[in-house]
Amino acid sequence: MRFMMLMIPKGYEKAEPGAVPTAEAVAAMMKYNEQLQKAGVLLALDGLHPPSMGARVTFAGGKAKVTDGPFTEAKEVVGGYWMIQVKSREEAIEWATRCPGNDCTIEVRQVQEMSDFPADVQEAAAGFSEMQSGKRNPA
């Protein structure tokens, strides 16, 4: 089973463009990442620039509207993620509890895999993996 651990750092919604964590925070996180790596469960990880450098696209009445960050009404924003391969929800949660976080929340979410869905949904989504991999019609 794959899970995402979404890092929600407190206050990141207000972070200035170019904001970076402290050297100590980075070192502590590197040690944690190494633990995930050494346990053979880490699949991928990334940090995200703050919302002040991002944008939101909203759809009211089917029309797309672009708003540049920061987003004053946002109370929590994603700062980064890990994707891990584990055998249970509990194992994912246990790993999340080991993260050296201060003033942050980690949300643990299972990654959807096609086999999770009933047959008719799988059929409807038949083109999904093509979208994922950026490929159009295969040969």
Next chain:
Amino acid sequence: MRAADTHRTIDAVWRIESPRLIAGLMRMVRDVGVAEDLAQDALVAALEQWPQSGIPDNPGAWLMATAKHRAIDRFRRNTRLERKLDEFGRELASKEMAVPDLVSALDDEVGDDLLRLVFISCHPVLSREAQVALTLRLLGGLSTGEIARAFLVPETTIAQRIVRAKRTLSEARVAFEVPRGSELAERLSPVLEVIYLVFNEGYSATSGDDWLRPALCEDALRLGRILAECAPEQAEVHGLVALMEIQASRSRARVGPGGEPILLLDQNRAQWDQLLIRRGLAALERVERLGTVPGPYAIQAAIAACHARALTPDDTDWPRIATLYAALAHVTPSPIVELNRAVAVGMAFGPQAGLALVDELTSDPSLKNYHLLPSVRGDFLAKLDRWDEARAEFEAAAALTRNARERILLLERARAASPPST
């Protein structure tokens, strides 16, 4: 937290912590059976106490400290293990009895502990089946029942296999030192074979099988990745990991809606898992950076990477694959490798070139009943418009294969082996 939730959490903690726990105890007591027993004692204590007290902040440290306490109690009662108490006492005297900060323990030590456990579990004195069972149990954290279900044998079979394996190791008085230098590379060979065997067992699982079977691929990948961290200077470990990541990337594309297998060249490449391909290519890069002569796993991974990089079958770098099979033939010569090389040469340089290589294999006794030989030969002959000969080969292949679906496909090819209608 409800009791059932705590149990599942304890299971998860066990899966995370048990390999290092057993490995650390094994370093101290020099006996894998005793080490596992002590670890189990600690687990029992956790199951008794954590539902009330909650999961401790550092569960690994709690388990280790508990195991050590239990060890002292046990050894006092058991004179056979008194010798081990001496070693243990020395170990304890030099380490803190209070919750040790295992997280900051020298990574080298933990890595070495795990390597030690890996090499013991895959010791040459054990049969392959015993190596697989012991490795999945001690390093994979699978229960006896889970291993049994995954390999479609009764639980008692696995239980006995593990008991006998521990006895064999004890009686053979195997050395517990981590092998170094050339001995390490040598001892690594069965380890890689065990991991790849587990992977292939999972890869061969069909839908409708117990979910634990295809999960074996994940178990093998996890073990391989762990090993790559413990022995990062060993290129073949990264080679094996690369091979498994890339093969696993094709899981979704390999099976059709009716459960029928789909050959690589016919697979919908949009269903290949790009995350795993990326990881496989990264592992292959580590092999290249180490700069040693590529071993068989690294070469097979490089071949798999050629396919993984091709957006469509037509984009496949067949000349490179042909070269890689030639390299593989040097390292692990076999008629099957030669046959695969012939296929690649045929794709790269035309059916005549491929046929020339296959013709050298037709008298090889070990391929006498191998259906893929006439199948490949038939394919080349058809491409050269030698229809009657092609038909005969496909029919021969159909007669040799034991797989019903494959037989149907080959007989269809035989029927189709005729000049195209104008």
